[in-house]
Amino acid sequence: MRATSLTRASLTRAARRLASQDEDLAAILEKHGPPPLWARAPGFPTLLHIILEQQVSLASAKAVFDRVAASLSPLTPAAVMAAGEHRLRGLGLTRQKAVYCMHAAGAIADGSLSLPALSGLPDDQALAHLMRLKGIGPWSAEVYLLMAMLRADIWPAGDLALATAMMKVKRLRRRPLPDRLRKMAEPWRPFRSVAARMLWQSYIHGEKA
Numbered sequence: 489m490r491a492t493s494l495t496r497a498s499l500t501r502a503a504r505r506l507a508s509q510d511e512d513l514a515a516i517l518e519k520h521g522p523p524p525l526w527a528r529a530p531g532f533p534t535l536l537h538i539i540l541e542q543q544v545s546l547a548s549a550k551a552v553f554d555r556v557a558a559s560l561s562p563l564t565p566a567a568v569m570a571a572g573e574h575r576l577r578g579l580g581l582t583r584q585k586a587v588y589c590m591h592a593a594g595a596i597a598d599g600s601l602s603l604p605a606l607s608g609l610p611d612d613q614a615l616a617h618l619m620r621l622k623g624i625g626p627w628s629a630e631v632y633l634l635m636a637m638l639r640a641d642i643w644p645a646g647d648l649a650l651a652t653a654m655m656k657v658k659r660l661r662r663r664p665l666p667d668r669l670r671k672m673a674e675p676w677r678p679f680r681s682v683a684a685r686m687l688w689q690s691y692i693h694g695e696k697a
Contacts (some may be wrong), residue, residue: 493638494681502640502682512657516686520693523685530636531603532596533563536633539588540581540627552580565593588596588623594693595621611639632679643680645669650684653691 494502501520507514508542512635528534537554541549556579560567568576568589576586595601601621606614611633644650645666654672655663664672676683 492640494525494640495638496522499523499525499639499682499685502679503638503686503688506676506679506683510683513683513686516690520689523682523689525638526635526685526688527638528635530591530607532565533557534636535592535624535628535632536563536568536589538631539592539623541631542585542623542625555579558582558650565596567595568593585623591622592624604631606633606637611641614639632648634684639681641678641680643670643673643676643684645673647684650687653687657687657690657693 492498503513503517503522508519508557528537536548537549537553540553540556556576557563559575559579560571573583573586573590576589577583581589592601596603601617606617609617613623614633614637615626615629618624618632619626625646627644627646630642631647634644648663651663651666654660654669658672673680673683
């Protein structure tokens with residue numbers, strides 16, 4: 489079954505539905521309105537950007553990505569492969585992330601990874617397809633499906649900001665670990681992506697428990 493992508497209209501409808509089921513999400517919706525339809529262009533540059541965001545701040549990842557994009561314009565798999573690991577490290581990538589980016593570029597170049605083909609796969613198969621790639625774990629694959637493909641039911645349980653928002657919104661004593669975070673999100677199927685966006689919206693506004 490092919491997954492559908494969120495639109496502004498369907499995002500708003502889903503947020504209202506979730507609010508009717510969960511009083512804490514209702515409070516977010518009442519205070520801030522529907523969450524933004526944060527989106528990134530599908531394709532190799534976005535996948536590379538997500539790799540750079542692993543375990544660092546969004547701001548520092550963007551700074552490195554901007555340097556890479558400016559130096560290797562247009563930012564294609566061929567350009568990354570031609571640059572090589574040494575040049576990537578000179579642009580600010582760690583050795584590990586340079587290796588991951590080289591692997592992603594090589595997989596797309598040799599056809600073992602097809603990002604356009606993901607659109608025809610259900611969520612679980614699309615995630616598995618991405619996670620065959622070295623350096624792409626659950627968080628990276630989930631963020632790609634959620635942000636670049638606008639999938640409606642993706643839940644990146646390893647996201648620190650999401651866990652922090654859940655702790656505050658649900659008034660928990662400590663930040664929930666990924667397994668608990670997944671269980672807490674089960675009632676929000678099939679719109680967990682929308683719930684994530686609402687919680688990120690709350691996190692961005694610095695809401696307190």
